[in-house]
Amino acid sequence: MKVKSTQIKEPLLRMVKRDAVSPKKAWEIRAIAFLLSLVTGGLLILVLGHNPLSVYKSMVVGAWGSKTVMYETVKLAVPLLITAIGISFAFKMKFWNIGAEGQILVGAVAAGAFGLFTAHIFPKLPLVILMLLAGMAAGGLYGLLPAVCKAKWGTNETLFTLMLNYIALAFIKYLMNGPWKAPGSSFPKIAMLVPGARLTKVLGVHWGWILALVLVVAAYFYFNKTKQGYEIAVVGESNDTARYAGINVSKVFMRTMFLSGALCGLVGMLQFSGADYTITEGTAGGVGFTAITVAWLAKMNPYGMLIVSIFIAMLERGSNTIQTNFKIPASASDLLIGIILFFMLGCEFFITYRLILRGKEEHHG
Amino acid sequence: MASTLSSLFVAAVLAGTPLLLGALGEILTEKSGNMNLGVEGMMFMGAITGLAGSYYYEQAVTKSGGAPSGILSAVIALLVSFLAGAFGALIYSFLTISLRANQNVTGLTLTIFGTGFGNFFGEYIGLKAGGYVAVSGTTKAAFSSLRIPVLSDIPVLGKLLFQYNWLVYFAIIIAILMTWFFNKSRTGLNLRAVGEDPATADAAGINIARYKYTATIVGGGICGIGGMYMSMVTTSGVWVHGCVTGYGWLAVALVIFATWSPAKGVFVALVFGGLTIMRMYVNIPGLPAQIYDMFPYVATIIVLIVTSMRQSKEHAQPKSCGRNYFREER
Numbered sequence: 001m002k003v004k005s006t007q008i009k010e011p012l013l014r015m016v017k018r019d020a021v022s023p024k025k026a027w028e029i030r031a032i033a034f035l036l037s038l039v040t041g042g043l044l045i046l047v048l049g050h051n052p053l054s055v056y057k058s059m060v061v062g063a064w065g066s067k068t069v070m071y072e073t074v075k076l077a078v079p080l081l082i083t084a085i086g087i088s089f090a091f092k093m094k095f096w097n098i099g100a101e102g103q104i105l106v107g108a109v110a111a112g113a114f115g116l117f118t119a120h121i122f123p124k125l126p127l128v129i130l131m132l133l134a135g136m137a138a139g140g141l142y143g144l145l146p147a148v149c150k151a152k153w154g155t156n157e158t159l160f161t162l163m164l165n166y167i168a169l170a171f172i173k174y175l176m177n178g179p180w181k182a183p184g185s186s187f188p189k190i191a192m193l194v195p196g197a198r199l200t201k202v203l204g205v206h207w208g209w210i211l212a213l214v215l216v217v218a219a220y221f222y223f224n225k226t227k228q229g230y231e232i233a234v235v236g237e238s239n240d241t242a243r244y245a246g247i248n249v250s251k252v253f254m255r256t257m258f259l260s261g262a263l264c265g266l267v268g269m270l271q272f273s274g275a276d277y278t279i280t281e282g283t284a285g286g287v288g289f290t291a292i293t294v295a296w297l298a299k300m301n302p303y304g305m306l307i308v309s310i311f312i313a314m315l316e317r318g319s320n321t322i323q324t325n326f327k328i329p330a331s332a333s334d335l336l337i338g339i340i341l342f343f344m345l346g347c348e349f350f351i352t353y354r355l356i357l358r359g360k361e362e363h364h365g
Numbered sequence: 366m367a368s369t370l371s372s373l374f375v376a377a378v379l380a381g382t383p384l385l386l387g388a389l390g391e392i393l394t395e396k397s398g399n400m401n402l403g404v405e406g407m408m409f410m411g412a413i414t415g416l417a418g419s420y421y422y423e424q425a426v427t428k429s430g431g432a433p434s435g436i437l438s439a440v441i442a443l444l445v446s447f448l449a450g451a452f453g454a455l456i457y458s459f460l461t462i463s464l465r466a467n468q469n470v471t472g473l474t475l476t477i478f479g480t481g482f483g484n485f486f487g488e489y490i491g492l493k494a495g496g497y498v499a500v501s502g503t504t505k506a507a508f509s510s511l512r513i514p515v516l517s518d519i520p521v522l523g524k525l526l527f528q529y530n531w532l533v534y535f536a537i538i539i540a541i542l543m544t545w546f547f548n549k550s551r552t553g554l555n556l557r558a559v560g561e562d563p564a565t566a567d568a569a570g571i572n573i574a575r576y577k578y579t580a581t582i583v584g585g586g587i588c589g590i591g592g593m594y595m596s597m598v599t600t601s602g603v604w605v606h607g608c609v610t611g612y613g614w615l616a617v618a619l620v621i622f623a624t625w626s627p628a629k630g631v632f633v634a635l636v637f638g639g640l641t642i643m644r645m646y647v648n649i650p651g652l653p654a655q656i657y658d659m660f661p662y663v664a665t666i667i668v669l670i671v672t673s674m675r676q677s678k679e680h681a682q683p684k685s686c687g688r689n690y691f692r693e694e695r
Contacts, residue, residue: 017693048489096469098402155673156682158402158469159621162614163662163669170662174655289477296470329488331481338478342456345471349464 015353026351033347037340044335050326062321063314069321071204075275077313078208079104079267083291084309085219086263088300089256090143091292092223093236097257099146099161100264101288102168103139107265108272108283109172110138112190115273116180119197127197131269139265140258142168147257151250165288172281180279190279199274206274215263219302232256264288293341312337371525373639373646378533381638383408383599385536386591387616388623388630389543390450394584395625396547397577398560398685399461402472404588405613406479407453411589412596412609413483415446417490419504419597435507438500439531442593450589451582453479458581462574465689476613483592487604500602508532508597532594536631539587543627556580560683563690573690591616615641618665621672625682637661 042052063073083100090097111131119127142164149155175181175190182191199206223229235242235252242249271283294312298304319333387404394401401407419438426433457475460466491497508530511517516527546553558566559576567573595609596602619637623630644657672681 098473149670149673153670153673155670156621159618160666160669163618163666166611166614166662167659170655170658173658174653177655178653289473292470292473293477296467327492329485329492331484331488334477334481335485336481338474338481341474342460342471342478345460345466345474346464348466352465 012358013355014358015355017353018351021351029347029351030344033343033350034340037343040343041336041339044339045328048328050328055322055326055328058322058325059315059318061318062325063317067204069317073310073313073317074205074209076316077309078205078212079271079275079287080291080294080313081212081305081309082208082215082267082270083264083287084294084298084305085215085302086260086267087288087291088219088295088298088302088305089232089260089263091295092300093232093252093256095147095150095253095257095260096158097143097146097161097260098158098289098292099143099164099261100291101284101286102161102165103142103261103264104268104271104284104288105165105168105172105279106142107135107139107268108279109168109175109268110134110265111269111272112180112193112279115193115197116191119194124197128199128273131273132266135265135269135272136262137265139268140262143257143261143264144254147254151253169281172279172283176280193273193277197273198277199270206270208270208274211266211270213306216302216306223300223302228252228255290337293337297341297344369646371521373643374525375528376642376646377635377639378529379598379638380642381634381636382529382533382536383591383594383612384616384619384637385540385630385634386532386594387588387613388619388634389536389539389627390584390587390589390591391617391620392584392623392625392627392630393543393587394454394581395620395686396556396560396683397580398563398683398688398690399458399577399581400468400472400682400687401454401457401475401581401585402469402617403453403457403475403479403585404616405609405611406476406482407450407585407588408592408595408609408613408616409479409483410449410453411446411592413486413490413592413604414449414589415442415593416498416500416596416602416604417486418442418445419500419602420490420494420498423501423504433501433503435503438504439507442504442597443590446589446593447586448589450592451586453589454582454585457585458578461689462577462581465691468687468689480607480610483609484606487606491604498604500597504597505602508602530598532590532598535590540627540631547627557683560685563685567690567692573692577690588613588616615661615665618661621682622665622668624672636664640664 038056042056045052045055062069064070083104086103087097087100111134114122114127114130114134118130122130143161146155146157146160146164149160150157173188177188180190182189199208201207202210223232231242231247231252234245234247235249239249242252267287268283272279276283290312291309294305294308297308315333315336319328319330319336322328322332323330387408390407391401391404418441422438422441423433453475456478457471460471461468487498510528510530513527517523519527547557548554555566555571556576558569559571559573559580563573566576592609592613595612596604600608615637619630619633622633622637640657640661643660644654
């Protein structure tokens with residue numbers, strides 16, 4: 001190997017850890033990053049030959065312009081928000097649950113098992129409760145499986161949970177083509193839930209939105225005011241510290257992942273009985289992945305997730321409008337979400353560190 | 366029976382090659398200690414840009430009255446898809462290495478971004494082209510099976526080994542080169558040191574950031590080529606919405622299956638490729654087709670659990686993988 005003579009030379013830029021950053025300054029940096037991401041997205045729109053401002057405006061109007069679209073936007077935000085809360089349970093203890101997609105699907109299937117086949121036996125209320133419990137139990141157990149293996153043998157949970165997504169998806173395709181295929185249908189699809197068993201609408205949207213708001217408060221309380229929430233935080237900080245403090249790390253893994261999966265399973269049940277009324281390959285529709293970014297952008301704060309999920313729902317709903325108005329494909333929302341996230345991830349660095357140009361004297365104090 | 370087996374083998378090779386390319390890119394990346402979960406995104410980026418590169422090249426040549434060359438079109442697709450994958454990896458590298466963002470979340474974001482990128486531009490170019498985007502027969506021919514004189518005509522063996530498209534051989538050559546690189550070259554050994562223990566490597570005078578950037582970006586480029594295979598070979602030069610979905614993640618799983626060894630990756634890709642297309646060739650009575658689709662994923666989970674139970678140090682993920690290196694926290 002070549003040995004280079006090393007000269008002591010001050011680099012062009014060097015970084016210094018900030019002592020403490022005021023919340024105001026931190027939010028200023030985040031706001032700038034957010035604006036920059038919109039500018040980047042705008043440049044892309046400009047290159048495609050459209051006016052960025054009118055495209056952005058059309059997105060906002062498309063998401064909030066009328067009662068009908070507003071309901072649609074809220075309907076998109078509910079699964080995102082609940083899934084994000086579910087994921088944050090796992091992420092807070094640095095357990096990378098990227099299997100929300102699969103947990104949503106098995107939740108929908110379990111709810112479907114009751115909703116589709118026992119609707120003629122039970123009255124509505126007990127049926128809905130049964131679907132709710134079944135969905136949560138199925139999602140929870142599906143989340144518990146990788147947690148048990150992680151606790152026992154340290155199995156990599158990122159890939160385990162991910163693989164479970166595709167297994168759940170294949171299982172739904174199997175149900176669509178075989179045992180649950182709607183009678184008389186030539187196309188492989190699952191029957192619709194009978195209207196009598198569908199979730200009641202409150203102010204235009206199924207009551208899942210009220211549940212979502214309750215969960216925001218409950219999750220905040222759980223994370224910040226309970227012993228179990230504290231244990232999650234300690235395990236997330238360091239497994240060894242947690243063990244030293246007498247916390248049963250395996251137990252925390254399993255309990256928390258069950259809760260995380262159960263919330264995602266709940267989303268599956270809500271999608272089935274409140275939004276789609278059937279189960280398809282698209283029941284989860286990428287919510288499990290987008291929710292990860294929601295949780296991360298909100299820094300695992302449930303109130304933050306409420307805001308972020310509404311914002312992301314707006315982008316997704318609005319991108320349908322720009323498809324019809326400007327012939328810009330609806331996948332633009334994924335592209336834009338990606339760009340925004342890249343900027344938000346990057347800006348955290350400037351909150352923790354500051355850069356000093358060569359030659360500039362550092363100011364102390 | 367023999368003919369079914371040989372066509373199963375051929376189909377497995379064809380289905381396994383994009384997975385192999387994605388996995389090779391990720392192996393190179395992970396050897397530097399970066400766990401880039403954006404493989405699927407980078408493959409999407411390579412898939413659409415490779416297709417678009419060939420398409421626009423053909424359009425430009427046809428417009429000026431010439432006849433497009435298949436070889437040139439293929440070379441363009443190769444280069445452009447490499448650059449697109451490398452660009453995705455560059456974003457990831459800048460965020461995780463320079464700006465110290467979390468690797469898991471950055472990788473997932475890259476997957477969301479790349480999926481959006483692929484589907485967005487796929488549809489956009491399709492709309493401009495009047496419905497859908499497809500390359501002409503010339504380019505398609507450049508990606509169809511080769512006819513190697515003499516070798517392709519050997520009975521049985523010719524069909525099994527010497528009648529694939531050029532990307533299959535390209536992928537195998539990369540695997541061989543990478544095996545040599547990791548075990549025999551100084552740079553490759555340094556890279557492995559970076560992935561195993563960056564603090565020690567740093568003390569030995571290795572430039573950590575440079576190694577991580579280079580490995581991740583080149584790795585991303587290889588993933589991009591894997592994506593180009595999906596759009597040029599698997600869907601024969603037509604953009605299909607979401608054509609890479611699921612395959613990028615299978616490639617990540619394959620890395621574990623191959624225990625971070627490029628040479629083993631070739632055989633594991635063959636097995637995975639076989640599992641993904643098995644339902645079309647092997648009919649087990651009473652087993653519905655959709656259950657076959659679970660096989661690769663179930664197999665990965667079993668391997669994950671078994672390897673974690675054995676906890677072998679020899680065939681494990683590079684030790685620093687997934688964690689960023691902070692020099693001041695040594």
